[in-house]
Amino acid sequence: MTPVLLIAGNFLREQRWFIFFLVLYVLVISSVYALTPRPEMQDFLFLIRQLTAFALLFSVSAASSAIYNERRSRRIVAVLSKGISRSEYIGGLLLGSLCISAISCAGLLAGALELRSQLHFPLQPVLALVATTLAAAVLINAIGLFFATLFHPLLAMVATAVVISVPFVLAGFFGSQALHTLAAAPLIDSLRNFSFSRSWSVPWLSIAMALAESLLFWLAAAWMFSRRDIAVAVE
Amino acid sequence: MRRYNTEVTPALEFDGISKRYQSFWGRKTVEALKDFSLAVEPGEIFGFLGPNGAGKSTAIYIALALIRPTRGHGRLLGAPFGDVAARRRVGFLAENVALYHRPVETLVRFYGALNRMRDPGLARRTREVLDTLQLSEYADRNVGKLSRGQLQRVGLAQALVNDPELVVLDEPTSALDPAARVAVRELLLALRERGKTVFLSSHLLSEVEAVSDRVAILVRGQLARVGKTSELLERSDEVHILARNAGGQGVRPQTGQNGLQEFRVPAAAQRQTIERIWSQGGEVVSVNPVRKSLEQVFLELTQHEKGDA
Numbered sequence: 267m268t269p270v271l272l273i274a275g276n277f278l279r280e281q282r283w284f285i286f287f288l289v290l291y292v293l294v295i296s297s298v299y300a301l302t303p304r305p306e307m308q309d310f311l312f313l314i315r316q317l318t319a320f321a322l323l324f325s326v327s328a329a330s331s332a333i334y335n336e337r338r339s340r341r342i343v344a345v346l347s348k349g350i351s352r353s354e355y356i357g358g359l360l361l362g363s364l365c366i367s368a369i370s371c372a373g374l375l376a377g378a379l380e381l382r383s384q385l386h387f388p389l390q391p392v393l394a395l396v397a398t399t400l401a402a403a404v405l406i407n408a409i410g411l412f413f414a415t416l417f418h419p420l421l422a423m424v425a426t427a428v429v430i431s432v433p434f435v436l437a438g439f440f441g442s443q444a445l446h447t448l449a450a451a452p453l454i455d456s457l458r459n460f461s462f463s464r465s466w467s468v469p470w471l472s473i474a475m476a477l478a479e480s481l482l483f484w485l486a487a488a489w490m491f492s493r494r495d496i497a498v499a500v501e
Numbered sequence: 502m503r504r505y506n507t508e509v510t511p512a513l514e515f516d517g518i519s520k521r522y523q524s525f526w527g528r529k530t531v532e533a534l535k536d537f538s539l540a541v542e543p544g545e546i547f548g549f550l551g552p553n554g555a556g557k558s559t560a561i562y563i564a565l566a567l568i569r570p571t572r573g574h575g576r577l578l579g580a581p582f583g584d585v586a587a588r589r590r591v592g593f594l595a596e597n598v599a600l601y602h603r604p605v606e607t608l609v610r611f612y613g614a615l616n617r618m619r620d621p622g623l624a625r626r627t628r629e630v631l632d633t634l635q636l637s638e639y640a641d642r643n644v645g646k647l648s649r650g651q652l653q654r655v656g657l658a659q660a661l662v663n664d665p666e667l668v669v670l671d672e673p674t675s676a677l678d679p680a681a682r683v684a685v686r687e688l689l690l691a692l693r694e695r696g697k698t699v700f701l702s703s704h705l706l707s708e709v710e711a712v713s714d715r716v717a718i719l720v721r722g723q724l725a726r727v728g729k730t731s732e733l734l735e736r737s738d739e740v741h742i743l744a745r746n747a748g749g750q751g752v753r754p755q756t757g758q759n760g761l762q763e764f765r766v767p768a769a770a771q772r773q774t775i776e777r778i779w780s781q782g783g784e785v786v787s788v789n790p791v792r793k794s795l796e797q798v799f800l801e802l803t804q805h806e807k808g809d810a
Contacts, residue, residue, distance in 0.1 A: 272614055276601065340599035344659060347565045348615040349589030492583075495522075497558075497567035 273358020296377025353488035548713030598656035747783030
């Protein structure tokens with residue numbers, strides 16, 4: 267477990283400026299809303315949907331580029347020559363990228379607490395939203411890392427977006443049940459439709475499925491990465 | 502004198518390793534290693550030589566499972582290549598070392614922790630290697646602010662922090678000044694004294710010659726020569742005869758001083774030359790095979806291969 271934590275910590279350290287600006291953005295945008303004389307609930311819902319989207323996007327982009335950057339700088343050579351397996355390395359990157367999502371969600375939560383006194387909404391759905399976002403982040407980052415073991419980060423991002431889009435396309439043809447072909451789709455759908463009304467509920471089954479699918483993608487990424495020649499130039 | 506025991510489990514063993522690099526579409530292929538076999542014994546300093554592009558780094562990366570061989574297999578400290586537990590007992594310094602920009606001590610601790618070292622052992626060992634490599638005064642300085650030579654020493658520190666049984670060094674002294682090179686040479690000899698195995702890849706042939714027990718020369722992905730350094734440097738086709746009161750008719754010395762004459766003759770003419778010295782009342786003081794420098798051996802082998810190509 268320790269190498270995983272070390273790799274995750276190292277990943278976060280290398281992404282420190284990225285995280286700093288992400289947190290800064292979340293806090294500034296939340297403060298702007300909080301300082302608005304009469305904030306509207308609709309605006310707040312737009313804000314938290316935007317922040318959940320950022321939480322997913324930023325973490326997957328950081329995760330997808332991590333392997334490429336480490337290989338290009340050749341720093342990966344000293345790390346993987348130590349007693350650390352490729353699965354631990356990928357696990358560390360996954361944990362690190364999840365931490366970026368978590369930091370983003372913490373900012374979201376801080377913003378929600380700031381606005382709560384003015385908009386008077388219950389906190390429980392916001393916590394459920396954070397849990398849903400984190401579950402979606404684990405799966406999307408695992409998919410992103412899987413493709414990052416194969417492709418350039420940009421291509422990996424595109425491939426991840428395509429894979430996540432497939433259930434939505436299928437749903438257009440075969441109905442909403444097709445969304446469940448990949449747990450990321452119902453989770454994103456749930457985040458997109460988040461509201462404080464009773465009609466929104468925590469997609470527990472999709473969260474459980476997302477965790478199981480993340481495990482599969484992590485194993486696939488580790489297996490694929492173990493077959494890669496990582497000391498070869500990536501240019 | 503060191504003895505080489507074939508029954509001892511090698512510290513590092515390549516067995517019929519081939520590696521072919523392919524471009525993305527498979528149009529271009531480069532065969533970096535061709536049926537490469539080699540065994541490095543525990544406790545020896547093994548020099549690994551070859552011209553640029555000979556496949557030295559590829560062989561090292563395969564041993565550390567950073568690259569997969571196309572064919573063949575090998576063992577690192579008795580375990581198949583890729584074994585994580587075996588890699589924890591290995592220290593590696595790559596050519597053109599690339600490290601994270603952190604304070605030196607923190608960075609060395611990070612690499613030690615990756616090998617599952619824990620405090621207080623890790624803290625003690627980190628201080629030890631920093632002290633050995635004269636880096637203690639830079640312990641708090643960020644790696645990004647160090648000179649190339651200092652960076653190379655930090656690279657050595659991260660390779661040695663886990664007190665490895667096998668140390669694999671790819672050009673360890675390329676960026677060091679002469680004093681630092683001598684220090685590294687002494688460090689390698691001290692490692693051997695402690696029973697460690699050192700696999701040393703370097704272009705500095707004089708350095709390899711000075712410390713290595715055995716040497717292998719790799720040319721175009723194939724092993725061109727392997728053997729004890731002393732044997733490799735002995736020129737079997739020429740002998741060096743030192744005689745006194747020689748130099749009469751038919752026996753002409755190349756050089757002479759302090760009343761001694763030196764002869765350098767083909768091995769086939771050794772007996773004839775000695776007999777002539779004796780027949781003229783001379784005295785043979787010594788007969789030795791002519792020694793070459795490692796540089797000469799290296800150039801002969803690599804130029805010979807170029808000629809073949």
